[in-house]
Amino acid sequence: MVLNKIFDEGNFKRSLIVVVITLFLDFLFHFYFTSPMESFTYFAAKALVVFVVAQLMFSKPLTFFNILKYDLIFVLMFGVYYRLTEVFSGLYLLAVVPDISIGSFIVTSQTPLFSGLVWGLAHGGFYFVGIWLSNKLGGRL
Numbered sequence: 001m002v003l004n005k006i007f008d009e010g011n012f013k014r015s016l017i018v019v020v021i022t023l024f025l026d027f028l029f030h031f032y033f034t035s036p037m038e039s040f041t042y043f044a045a046k047a048l049v050v051f052v053v054a055q056l057m058f059s060k061p062l063t064f065f066n067i068l069k070y071d072l073i074f075v076l077m078f079g080v081y082y083r084l085t086e087v088f089s090g091l092y093l094l095a096v097v098p099d100i101s102i103g104s105f106i107v108t109s110q111t112p113l114f115s116g117l118v119w120g121l122a123h124g125g126f127y128f129v130g131i132w133l134s135n136k137l138g139g140r141l
Helices: 002-006 009-033 040-058 064-089 112-138
Strands: 099-102 105-107
Touching (some): 009 040, 009 112, 040 064, 040 112, 064 112
16 A cells, blocks of 8 residues: 555655755755755745655655656646745746856846756756665665
């Protein structure tokens, strides 16, 4: 039964590892490369989304395709979070996307497709690293 796998203690611990790693990498990314810094609410919402998606993913066979599929689900769900934040705040589309500045490489909301691609790759990458490390550490917990 899927619920037994979702609430499995090993999956719970592995999901927490994914949350910690994803948030740590995301915090560093925002601290050093974006302006303005994200809010506590952003990181709390991200922790919840990461945990839920990881729990669902760990309830399935862990294949490379499934990892990529759930990585994409995570990125899309957080994209929805951003858009809902704008709608409920009465802001225009892409208003809450911070600028990314890495040396002379700058991405702004003025280039929405490119910005979305960079954000998706960065945040999806953080989640992917979290999954990879949780699998490496998972057997030792």
